[in-house]
Amino acid sequence: MTKGSIEVHHRVCHLCEAMCGLVIKTERSKVVDIRGDQDDPLSRGHVCPKAISLQDIHEDPDRLRKPLKRIRTVAGEYQHEEIEWSEALDLAADALASAIQQHGVDAVGAYFGNPSVHNYGMLTHQRNLFRHIRTRNRFSATSVDQLPHHLVSMWMFGHMLLNPIPDIDRTRYFLMLGANPLASNGSIWTVPDVRRRIKDLTARGGKLVVIDPRRTETAELASEHHFIRPGTDAAFLLAIIHVLFRDSLVALGPLANFTDGIDEVREAVQALTPKWGSEATGISASEIVRIAHELAAAEAGICYGRMGVSTQAYGTLCQWAIQVINVLTGNLDKPGGSLFTQPAMDQVVNSSPGGFARFTSRGRGLPEFNYELPAAALADEIRTPGEGQIKVMFTGAGNPVLSTPNGRALDEALEEVDFMISLDPALNETTRHADIILPPTSPLEHDHYDIAFHNLAIRNTSRYSPAVFSKPEGALHDWEIFAELGDRLADRLGVESVPHLAPHKIVDAALRNGPYGDDSGWGLSIDTLRANPSGIDLGELQPTCPQRLQTPGKRIALAVPEVLADIKRLLSDKTHNSRGYRLIGRRHVRDNNSWMHNHQRLVKGKPRYHLLMHPDDVAEEGWETGMQITISSRVGQLSTTLMISDEVMPGVVSLPHGYGHGLKGTRSAIANANAGVSCNDITDEHFLDQLSGNAAINGVPVELSGA
Ligand SMILES: Nc1nc2c(c(=O)[nH]1)N[C@H]1C(S)=C(S)[C@@H](COP(=O)(O)OP(=O)(O)OC[C@H]3O[C@@H](n4cnc5c(=O)[nH]c(N)nc54)[C@H](O)[C@@H]3O)O[C@H]1N2
Numbered sequence: 184m185t186k187g188s189i190e191v192h193h194r195v196c197h198l199c200e201a202m203c204g205l206v207i208k209t210e211r212s213k214v215v216d217i218r219g220d221q222d223d224p225l226s227r228g229h230v231c232p233k234a235i236s237l238q239d240i241h242e243d244p245d246r247l248r249k250p251l252k253r254i255r256t257v258a259g260e261y262q263h264e265e266i267e268w269s270e271a272l273d274l275a276a277d278a279l280a281s282a283i284q285q286h287g288v289d290a291v292g293a294y295f296g297n298p299s300v301h302n303y304g305m306l307t308h309q310r311n312l313f314r315h316i317r318t319r320n321r322f323s324a325t326s327v328d329q330l331p332h333h334l335v336s337m338w339m340f341g342h343m344l345l346n347p348i349p350d351i352d353r354t355r356y357f358l359m360l361g362a363n364p365l366a367s368n369g370s371i372w373t374v375p376d377v378r379r380r381i382k383d384l385t386a387r388g389g390k391l392v393v394i395d396p397r398r399t400e401t402a403e404l405a406s407e408h409h410f411i412r413p414g415t416d417a418a419f420l421l422a423i424i425h426v427l428f429r430d431s432l433v434a435l436g437p438l439a440n441f442t443d444g445i446d447e448v449r450e451a452v453q454a455l456t457p458k459w460g461s462e463a464t465g466i467s468a469s470e471i472v473r474i475a476h477e478l479a480a481a482e483a484g485i486c487y488g489r490m491g492v493s494t495q496a497y498g499t500l501c502q503w504a505i506q507v508i509n510v511l512t513g514n515l516d517k518p519g520g521s522l523f524t525q526p527a528m529d530q531v532v533n534s535s536p537g538g539f540a541r542f543t544s545r546g547r548g549l550p551e552f553n554y555e556l557p558a559a560a561l562a563d564e565i566r567t568p569g570e571g572q573i574k575v576m577f578t579g580a581g582n583p584v585l586s587t588p589n590g591r592a593l594d595e596a597l598e599e600v601d602f603m604i605s606l607d608p609a610l611n612e613t614t615r616h617a618d619i620i621l622p623p624t625s626p627l628e629h630d631h632y633d634i635a636f637h638n639l640a641i642r643n644t645s646r647y648s649p650a651v652f653s654k655p656e657g658a659l660h661d662w663e664i665f666a667e668l669g670d671r672l673a674d675r676l677g678v679e680s681v682p683h684l685a686p687h688k689i690v691d692a693a694l695r696n697g698p699y700g701d702d703s704g705w706g707l708s709i710d711t712l713r714a715n716p717s718g719i720d721l722g723e724l725q726p727t728c729p730q731r732l733q734t735p736g737k738r739i740a741l742a743v744p745e746v747l748a749d750i751k752r753l754l755s756d757k758t759h760n761s762r763g764y765r766l767i768g769r770r771h772v773r774d775n776n777s778w779m780h781n782h783q784r785l786v787k788g789k790p791r792y793h794l795l796m797h798p799d800d801v802a803e804e805g806w807e808t809g810m811q812i813t814i815s816s817r818v819g820q821l822s823t824t825l826m827i828s829d830e831v832m833p834g835v836v837s838l839p840h841g842y843g844h845g846l847k848g849t850r851s852a853i854a855n856a857n858a859g860v861s862c863n864d865i866t867d868e869h870f871l872d873q874l875s876g877n878a879a880i881n882g883v884p885v886e887l888s889g890a
């Protein structure tokens with residue numbers, strides 16, 4: 184559509200999981216306005232302050248437009264300089280081929296970061312390269328994040344991507360642990376405009392109960408907030424399950440026809456009384472009993488937990504207990520409870536169900552999940568000599584130096600690989616180690632279909648976004664870089680390459696073959712979506728079980744042996760509930776992990792990377808706001824500014840992640856001027872959810888000194 188010289192584009196925001204619809208106005212090659220798309224059936228006009236930064240990302244003078252090669256200067260220092268695409272791709276392919284020919288495919292390590300799931304070309308075309316590199320040394324941000332969700336879904340429902348989604352718009356009672364959607368805009372739960380949805384919930388007489396060691400923005404809006412000692416949620420949840428059995432509140436409804444393992448679960452929680460739960464968590468036994476009763480009595484209720492409960496020492500046990508509670512109260516697969524989506528491009532049908540512990544890491548014997556090893560083992564796998572050692576490292580859309588535990592050790596290890604390739608638009612803390620950086624087009628220069636997050640949304644919708652700007656001369660999209668590199672590697676290895684089908688063609692085929700495709704009344708395709716630029720509403724979530732279950736016999740498996748064994752680990756763990764300061768993270772609505780600190784409109788205002796500490800603790804230590812505090816853990820220490828806040832509970836300190844910029848050789852002027860410290864310099868790569876190998880970046884034991 185053209186109005187004078189102003190062009191109007193419809194676009195989905197890909198920055199977080201909320202998938203807000205946008206209307207972007209441009210004049211020639213400039214963005215002149217970005218606002219919410221009122222006609223988007225999911226986001227209904229909502230945006231957060233990050234939406235406008237799509238313009239800043241596009242215009243960022245530090246964003247790489249051409250490949251960089253790292254060279255050593257006469258002074259012995261490293262620096263990056265621009266080279267042509269063909270040279271960069273050849274150098275990268277040479278390094279990969281020679282590592283594979285000399286040492287085998289495991290000599291290539293790969294780490295994929297969070298934005299790789301928000302960029303559909305990265306999802307569709309990774310295999311153009313990695314089908315030639317079936318390495319065991321694959322890592323991703325999943326294992327510093329949602330791995331327990333996938334594992335539990337695989338075990339209980341038969342597919343790692345069959346994640347139940349909280350039906351907030353129809354619920355009466357919402358028990359939320361370790362999530363702060365007011366800042367994060369929802370996770371494993373695509374829920375744009377969550378503030379209004381929470382307000383609507385309480386306005387219709389429903390309740391939101393938040394369990395969090397910090398009184399977050401979400402807790403402020405909740406009907407109730409309870410502090411919990413970090414890392415002890417499993418005890419709270421298991422005690423709730425105990426009460427459901429003890430007080431005869433178990434009522435599965437229709438789920439009873441296809442659920443197994445209830446007796447084993449009853450048996451496993453028999454001794455886990457509210458009193459026991461209370462000792463660990465700090466939440467009183469009577470409150471635990473009351474919450475269990477209220478959830479069970481609600482006409483429709485939800486138990487949901489996110490980052491704060493998956494990235495802790497019992498993350499998998501927590502996510503399992505959450506789903507068990509939803510099943511035992513009859514709230515799974517029920518409107519107003521938690522439901523499975525029926526997306527137009529169904530990842531449950533289109534991808535592998537997942538697998539666990541088919542091999543382990545060489546260094547510490549940590550289990551793979553879905554052919555990925557835990558990110559906490561990456562530095563080990565670079566450093567441990569012998570067969571399978573990583574010689575060439577590939578990173579795509581990730582910044583593990585700032586985002587994975589003991590990032591400093593990884594920062595050092597990355598200097599030890601023979602060659603490193605990064606697919607990334609930024610010269611940052613991680614990519615500064617790369618010999619070759621391959622920068623893709625900006626988000627506004629490529630089209631988008633959200634392959635991942637329609638699968639997790641509170642409503643079934645479908646939306647395609649054409650590119651806002653055409654691709655600059657010579658530039659390549661992420662998917663084209665994978666395809667080009669894949670071809671070159673295939674050539675060097677003497678194997679066949681894969682055809683390059685543009686991502687929208689792959690999506691078109693999936694849509695037309697999907698549940699709303701050619702064989703349905705919807706006739707969904709890229710063409711129908713082009714004709715409906717604000718997206719198409721496919722309706723609210725519906726009960727889908729048992730048909731949607733992917734387990735043998737289409738049954739829900741409650742008694743997961745690995746998890747039941749983990750309850751015993753919890754019971755014998757003397758450190759689980761030990762006193763001393765515990766470190767937790769926090770998110771701010773204007774941050775996005777480590778990578779959006781180079782945009783003035785997002786970083787303006789007071790610095791956001793100070794340490795929060797409760798007034799009683801500060802008084803006891805004899806400290807005051809503004810002091811420099813040294814925080815130490817098993818792996819290292821850092822210093823930052825103290826801020827008194829009764830938002831955090833006594834015994835808990837909070838630092839956000841994703842800061843710690845300003846390292847030598849990086850190129851991000853604004854971020855480097857607001858560098859902050861990286862809390863992952865003190866999170867511990869040995870402090871894990873031992874069952875899954877997921878990093879425990881919350882509840883890390885730390886010591887403080889005011890020197
Ligand atoms: N202590 C602590 N640590 C944490 C967390 C925490 O809460 N506390 N959170 C964890 C979580 S949930 C996550 S997901 C991870 C995130 O960890 P990562 O994914 O490793 O890190 P990001 O900061 O998201 O880095 C994203 C990178 O992708 C690049 N990028 C952005 N868009 C594109 C694109 O379209 N194409 C390409 N090729 N590159 C792109 C950016 O330039 C940047 O380098 O951090 C984890 N680490």
Ligand SMILES: Nc1nc2c(c(=O)[nH]1)N[C@H]1C(S)=C(S)[C@@H](COP(=O)(O)OP(=O)(O)OC[C@H]3O[C@@H](n4cnc5c(=O)[nH]c(N)nc54)[C@H](O)[C@@H]3O)O[C@H]1N2
Nearest residue numbers: 361363367370413414489490491770771772774775776881
């Ligand atoms: N603005 C913004 N939005 C984002 C991101 C971002 O960096 N910034 N990152 C995106 C990503 S990659 C993800 S994965 C999602 C994450 O989405 P969320 O999980 O909703 O985000 P967090 O704010 O990390 O919420 C975790 C909460 O857990 C609490 N917590 C910490 N330890 C414990 C504990 O032991 N028990 C309990 N009960 N709570 C605990 C923390 O205080 C925090 O409030 O957000 C996404 N959206």
Ligand code: SF4
Nearest residue numbers: 196199202203231234
């Ligand atoms: S909440 Fe903000 S960052 Fe997330 S999709 Fe919406 S506008 Fe984008």
Ligand SMILES: [Mo]
Nearest residue numbers: 297324328329
């Ligand atoms: Mo994440």
